[in-house]
Amino acid sequence: MSLITLTTDFGTKDHFVGAVKGAIYSELPDARIVDITHEITPFSITETAYILKNSYKSFPDKSIHIVGVDAELSPENKHIAILLDNHYFICPDNGIISMIASEINPTQIVEINIHDRVESSFPVLDVFVQVACFIARGGSLGVIGKEIQTYKKMTEIQPKINSNETQIIGSVIYIDNYGNVISNISEKLFTEIGKGRNHRVIARRYTFDKINNKYNDIVNYEIDENRNHYDGERLAIFNSAGFLEIAIYRSNLNSVGGASSLLGLDYRDTVMVEFY
Known part of the structure; x- marks a missing residue:
């Protein structure tokens, strides 16, 4: 059956x-x-x-x-x-x-x-x-x-690419249970258009110079004994589904808050990757 x-x-x-x-x-x-x-x-x-x-x-x-x-x-x-x-x-x-x-x-x-x-x-x-x-x-x-x-x-599900391929212009399509903001920019598209170039992610007035592979990439385990002070740090990551996500490390909607509320990002807001 x-x-x-x-x-x-x-x-x-x-x-x-x-x-x-x-x-x-x-x-x-x-x-x-x-x-x-x-x-x-x-x-x-x-x-x-x-x-x-x-x-x-x-x-x-x-x-x-x-x-x-x-x-x-x-x-x-x-x-x-x-x-x-x-x-x-x-x-x-x-x-x-x-x-x-x-x-x-x-x-x-x-x-x-x-x-x-x-x-x-x-x-x-x-x-x-x-x-x-x-x-x-x-x-x-x-x-x-x-x-x-x-x-x-x-x-609207598909991001746009400018004529000289220096920008991927996407938008927020989903906000998850942690308040993390997921865009429609896939890692596959990022790799194809970026071709290894330097890049930055822009979401409203926030800029991210690095896209992480894991949430805890922002933690320096070698020198920081107290890792709790990273809670609430903002980061960009390609999530497990392969889409560019703006997140808050160890976000908790009842205390720290999520990326959506803390960064003022909502459904259909622009998320952009610039290559240089």
């Missing part, structure tokens, strides 16, 4: 997550369901794209990923099912898939067409669950919809 994951902005206070799981178990009593997260900022497509890109690869091939963010059906927001990198994604066609598909071309995309039989204001429950269970039973994507060749792309 395939594994089914859930990524939504439903939170856990209301009945929505429980209802979706109940519907899956009603169709597939032996199903295996994993919650990736239900704490997406409501309707945040870029946040969803970042989390999906950095979580789906940890699951087995043929896993089925239900994505319930900004999922209400409309003429501009159709529902699609995608086979990509040997994983299935059932989601709205609102750009959520852009970050994954920017590096790996989808094998197959279909526009889901079971809406003629299902009228719903809760499509994750009434449509996405049906599609996921059909695929889990071995069903073909071609049966649930007509094949299409394109999907909606989100240009």
